[in-house]
Amino acid sequence: MTESSGVRLLGPAEIRGLAAELDVRPTKTLGQNFVHDANTVRRIVATSGVGPDDVVLEVGPGLGSLTLALLETAGRVVAVEIDPKLAARLPQTIAEYAPARAADFDVVLADALTVMPDDLPVTPTALVANLPYNVSVPVLLHLMSQFPTLRTALVMVQAEVADRLATGPGSRTYGVPSVKARYFGDVSRAGAVGKNVFWPEPKIESGLVRIERRDRFGTDAIHRAATFSAIDAAFAQRRKTMRAALASWAGSAAQAEDALRAAGIDPGIRGERLDVDDFVRLGQVPR
Structure with a gap:
């Protein structure tokens, strides 16, 4: 003591x-x-x-x-x-x-x-x-x-x-x-x-x-949920490319590719190569 x-x-x-x-x-x-x-x-x-x-x-x-x-x-x-x-x-x-x-x-x-x-x-x-x-x-x-x-x-x-x-x-x-x-x-x-x-x-x-x-992305719950949804989907099948891993999340592999390109992300990359800023942009793409 x-x-x-x-x-x-x-x-x-x-x-x-x-x-x-x-x-x-x-x-x-x-x-x-x-x-x-x-x-x-x-x-x-x-x-x-x-x-x-x-x-x-x-x-x-x-x-x-x-x-x-x-x-x-x-x-x-x-x-x-x-x-x-x-x-x-x-x-x-x-x-x-x-x-x-x-x-x-x-x-x-x-x-x-x-x-x-x-x-x-x-x-x-x-x-x-x-x-x-x-x-x-x-x-x-x-x-x-x-x-x-x-x-x-x-x-x-x-x-x-x-x-x-x-x-x-x-x-x-x-x-x-x-x-x-x-x-x-x-x-x-x-x-x-x-x-x-x-x-x-x-x-x-x-x-x-x-x-x-830092709250660089604000504290809005909807924004956070959209980002976290994209993160969860990307790592559910981490060995797959983002185009394949996000197929269910986006609706199809083609729609996943469209969303990724809209967010400025290479559809052939894997989730482990992306930083949080990438996932934030992806989460805000309309689906």
């Missing part, structure tokens, strides 16, 4: 003690792995760049390790937790370990895949989270889509997912998550996290991904 600015952080003993008190057994179903290393959570917060002016949205706070580190730095933290037992205990943990910051913390019992701005008591400006690995990409894309006030995101995900999110056109790992993440802004790898800082220790490596929102 470590202390800074009146906030005490959780260590391995505290994590296990809380879990025992609550009779919590981390489950694969909820993608639960609890971070128990103070240096790691402080590094995540430092990498996120959040400060006193930020209202941080945290997803899957679990027993509160990252939450407490965020309260050392951020102006306010609102945590979305799907597990009723964990959500009920969090305010008490914050009151015990960060009494001076308890008024700056809220927990919302909700599913991060469906949570909306009206469900939160405050408007978040930054997302910092150890995302549940089994739904990390859908959760990230949902939050970036539905919370346009989020100017930055720093999330911990499975290492190979981090690589996929942050890679650019031409990479063998470039695909749907890569392009959709780039729709919202600049995406980059922001570090690695070892297995030994978790309880239970996962079998996979973890990585940090940062998104700086």
Whole structure:
């Protein structure tokens, strides 16, 4: 257990003690792995760049390790937790370990895949989270889509997912998550996290991904849906040329070719060679 600015952080003993008190057994179903290393959570917060002016949205706070580190730095933290037992205990943990910051913390019992701005008591400006690995990409894309006030995101995900999110056109790992993440802004790898800082220790490596929102394409839901539809179709059969891959999406291979040419895209190219700007133009071609 470590202390800074009146906030005490959780260590391995505290994590296990809380879990025992609550009779919590981390489950694969909820993608639960609890971070128990103070240096790691402080590094995540430092990498996120959040400060006193930020209202941080945290997803899957679990027993509160990252939450407490965020309260050392951020102006306010609102945590979305799907597990009723964990959500009920969090305010008490914050009151015990960060009494001076308890008024700056809220927990919302909700599913991060469906949570909306009206469900939160405050408007978040930054997302910092150890995302549940089994739904990390859908959760990230949902939050970036539905919370346009989020100017930055720093999330911990499975290492190979981090690589996929942050890679650019031409990479063998470039695909749907890569392009959709780039729709919202600049995406980059922001570090690695070892297995030994978790309880239970996962079998996979973890990585940090940062998104700086740019909103180059606006925040209109219809525009985004049209773009995402084109992305999904292009990568459903990624080995095919765009002309062939988009046949069903456009109505026929000939119509797909017309749409591609109208968007200034070579019909013989594959989706993995295209950047998000190409898909935006394609999504706006009338069909």
